[in-house]
Amino acid sequence: xxxxxxxxxxxxxxxxxxxxxxxxxxxxxxxxxxxxxxxxxxxxxxxxxxxxxxxxxxxxxxxxxxxxxxxxxxxxxxxxxxxxxxxxxxxxxxxxxxxxxxxxxxxxxxxxxxxxxxxxxxxxxxxxxxxxxxxxxxxxxxxxxxxxxxxxxxxxxxxxxxxxxxxxxxxxxxxxxxxxxxxxxxxxxxxxxxxxxxxxxxxxxxxxxxxxxxxxxxxxxxxxxxxxxxxxxxxxxxxxxxxxxxxxxxxxxxxxxxxxxxxxxxxxxxxxxxxxxxxxxxxxxxxxxxxxxxxxxxxxxxxxxxxxxxxxxxxxxxxxxxxxxxxxxxxxxxxxxxxxxxxxxxxxxxxxxxxxxxxxxxxxxxxxxxxxxxxxxxxxxxxxxxxxxxxxxxxxxxxxxxxxxxxxxxxxxxxxxxxxxxxxxxxxxxxxxxxxxxxxxxxxxxxxxxxxxxxxxxxxxxxxxxxxxxxxxxxxxxxxxxxxxxxxxxxxxxxxxxxxxxx
Numbered sequence: 001x002x003x004x005x006x007x008x009x010x011x012x013x014x015x016x017x018x019x020x021x022x023x024x025x026x027x028x029x030x031x032x033x034x035x036x037x038x039x040x041x042x043x044x045x046x047x048x049x050x051x052x053x054x055x056x057x058x059x060x061x062x063x064x065x066x067x068x069x070x071x072x073x074x075x076x077x078x079x080x081x082x083x084x085x086x087x088x089x090x091x092x093x094x095x096x097x098x099x100x101x102x103x104x105x106x107x108x109x110x111x112x113x114x115x116x117x118x119x120x121x122x123x124x125x126x127x128x129x130x131x132x133x134x135x136x137x138x139x140x141x142x143x144x145x146x147x148x149x150x151x152x153x154x155x156x157x158x159x160x161x162x163x164x165x166x167x168x169x170x171x172x173x174x175x176x177x178x179x180x181x182x183x184x185x186x187x188x189x190x191x192x193x194x195x196x197x198x199x200x201x202x203x204x205x206x207x208x209x210x211x212x213x214x215x216x217x218x219x220x221x222x223x224x225x226x227x228x229x230x231x232x233x234x235x236x237x238x239x240x241x242x243x244x245x246x247x248x249x250x251x252x253x254x255x256x257x258x259x260x261x262x263x264x265x266x267x268x269x270x271x272x273x274x275x276x277x278x279x280x281x282x283x284x285x286x287x288x289x290x291x292x293x294x295x296x297x298x299x300x301x302x303x304x305x306x307x308x309x310x311x312x313x314x315x316x317x318x319x320x321x322x323x324x325x326x327x328x329x330x331x332x333x334x335x336x337x338x339x340x341x342x343x344x345x346x347x348x349x350x351x352x353x354x355x356x357x358x359x360x361x362x363x364x365x366x367x368x369x370x371x372x373x374x375x376x377x378x379x380x381x382x383x384x385x386x387x388x389x390x391x392x393x394x395x396x397x398x399x400x401x402x403x404x405x406x407x408x409x410x411x412x413x414x415x416x417x418x419x420x421x422x423x424x425x426x427x428x429x430x431x432x433x434x435x436x437x438x439x440x441x442x443x444x445x446x447x448x449x450x451x452x453x454x455x456x457x458x459x460x461x462x463x464x465x466x467x468x469x470x471x472x473x474x475x476x477x478x479x480x481x482x483x484x485x486x487x488x489x490x491x492x493x494x495x496x497x498x499x500x501x502x503x
Contacts, residue, residue: 020072020080021063023049027085028102031133035087035098038062055088057122058097062086065113071099071106089139092396093147093169094128098139114140128377131394141394149381152401154411157199163277165200165328167193169398170387172328172352174283175275178389179319179329181350183336183367188357189383190332193400194287195228197330199408201285205237206412212261213237213282216254218247220294225287228405232412234422235443244298247288248307251314254286254327258318261325276326284327286318292333295341312343319349335363356385356400368395416454420496423447423467427489436480444488445471451495460495467491 019025021041030037039049040063043056050056066072066083073082085100097117099110111130118127125142133139147169165172172180184190198215205213215238219226226240241250261281265271268279277283288294294311298304318329331350336342337360353367358379368376368388376386376395383402386395414422423444430440448468455461470487477484 020082025082027083027087027100029100030085031087031098031100031137032135033089033133035089035096038086038088040066040083040086054123058088058117059086061117061120061122062099062113065116069106069109069113071101071104071109071113073104090144091394093143093145094394094396095125095142095144096131096139097142098133098137100137110138111140118142147397147399149383149399150401152196152403154404154407157403157408158203160200160203162204165197166401167196167398168401169396170354174326174328175277177275177277177283177323177326177328178351179323179349180331180352180354181336181342181347181367182330182332182354182356183334183359183363184332184354184356184385185334185359187382188379188385189400190334190356191223191225192383192403192405193354193356194225194289194330194332195405195408196400196403198225198229198287199232199403199412201283202232202412204283206234208282210280210282211264212257212284214239214257214284216240216250216284216286218242218250218286218288218294219290220244220247220297221290223289225289228409231409234414236422244294244304244307244311247294248310248314251286251311251318254284254322255314255317257284258322258325258327261327262321265325275324281326284325285330286322286327287330287332288315289332290334291331292335292341312346316343316345316349319346335359336366337362351390352387353389354385354387355395356383416451416499417496419447419451419454420492420499423451424489424492424496427485427492430480431482431485431489434480434482436474436478438475438478441471441475445475455495455499457498460499463491463494463498467495 023039026040027037038055038059040059041049042059043050050059063083067080071084072080075081084104087098087100089096097114101110114127117123118125125144126146128141128143130138130140150168160166163174165174182190182193198217201215205215215229215233217225217229217238217240219240219242222242226242229238229240239250239253241247261276265274265276265279271279295308298308315331318327322329331346333342336347347366355364355367364376368386379385381399383400384397386397388395426440426444430437445468448464448471451464452461452468455464467488470484470491474481474484474488
């Protein structure tokens with residue numbers, strides 16, 4: 001029959017346990033990195049050993065789990081003499097826990113304890129996986145602030161600050177314009193991410209009073225991206241290209257524009273250390289969609305090799321130098337693997353790497369390093385993914401917000417008055433230079449044609465048709481005629497004075 005403990009024995013056990021729980025008897029050494037220790041004594045009524053309630057509850061929970069699983073050090077009498085050290089590290093959306101056990105080997109028990117933490121309704125901390133610190137020790141990552149899919153309305157789009165682009169929890173700071181590498185196979189939401197970014201870019205460019213706004217878009221797979229840009233943008237501040245030759249030429253334009261920006265910046269006072277945005281320039285954006293497909297479409301002929309070399313040379317210059325010129329470069333492709341066509345120089349200079357959806361171990365390793373290989377929890381919804389900046393140790397999860405593309409296109413359409421003003425501006429330019437310009441006349445015709453389909457007022461429609469007839473006449477004679485240009489201007493003024501439109 002087991003003999004009951006005396007009061008003296010209970011007192012001795014109590015004192016022994018108190019000594020074992022002193023902080024000096026928890027763990028053997030603090031791990032390197034941004035870890036801090038959770039005191040397993042927790043918080044009492046009088047003495048608060050932990051920084052917050054979460055840590056206090058974790059301290060008590062883990063201490064009991066350690067004792068129940070015999071993950072403690074004991075003396076010959078069976079008294080506990082010391083505990084492993086419990087360490088915590090907070091990230092934006094995650095928290096990491098690590099048990100410092102010294103030379104002890106508890107097998108799978110540490111992992112079992114972490115599973116108990118994840119399963120407890122007390123904490124609501126889903127376990128995302130186990131990772132390895134640089135010193136070889138295992139730690140466990142929990143979903144601290146759970147990232148969930150969201151919606152983005154037209155009104156929310158308009159409220160994104162001028163200096164930012166927003167993809168849910170991923171914020172892109174235009175004051176830094178870090179080159180971006182975006183990877184995602186078909187069906188992961190990559191195109192939606194680009195469309196949402198373009199919608200925000202268009203808002204920043206269409207009404208800006210700053211110098212030289214511009215959006216360049218490469219669409220080598222002849223998808224809907226070019227059509228989308230044409231619908232919500234203006235040819236005054238957008239340029240699109242689709243064939244490899246067109247894209248190579250456009251990239252040369254971007255490089256020339258970048259160098260011209262730098263020359264203009266150097267001529268300004270107090271320009272040292274400033275970005276173009278700091279000095280009053282508008283941001284510029286370059287999106288290269290399906291970069292791998294673009295390069296793969298080029299063969300081994302001499303012209304194709306020359307185009308490929310020009311594309312790679314331009315892209316190398318841009319990812320290295322465009323940041324201070326406030327030109328944001330986004331390279332989109334399906335798999336950022338070795339065979340993607342990305343040079344190591346271009347990949348290394350992309351300071352923000354984004355992976356949408358799930359991918360193979362090689363792509364994950366190429367984007368985020370071998371540390372993340374097979375350690376990222378699975379993405380179970382379209383638009384979900386991970387991002388890693390050059391100053392981050394681990395990728396963070398995010399979701400591209402859902403948005404209504406049809407509403408965006410409708411909301412971004414220029415009003416009839418804006419179209420008249422755009423055509424009128426082009427006419428003024430031709431009159432001032434007394435020049436025949438086929439491209440500008442074609443733009444005037446395009447705006448007038450769209451207006452005749454939009455306007456219902458008969459007086460306005462009459463003026464627009466007369467302006468359109470005069471424009472067709474100007475295109476037909478193929479030389480500058482002031483009387484015709486004045487006729488176009490006069491009818492545009494008539495239409496502008498009488499137009500009825502919805503703001």
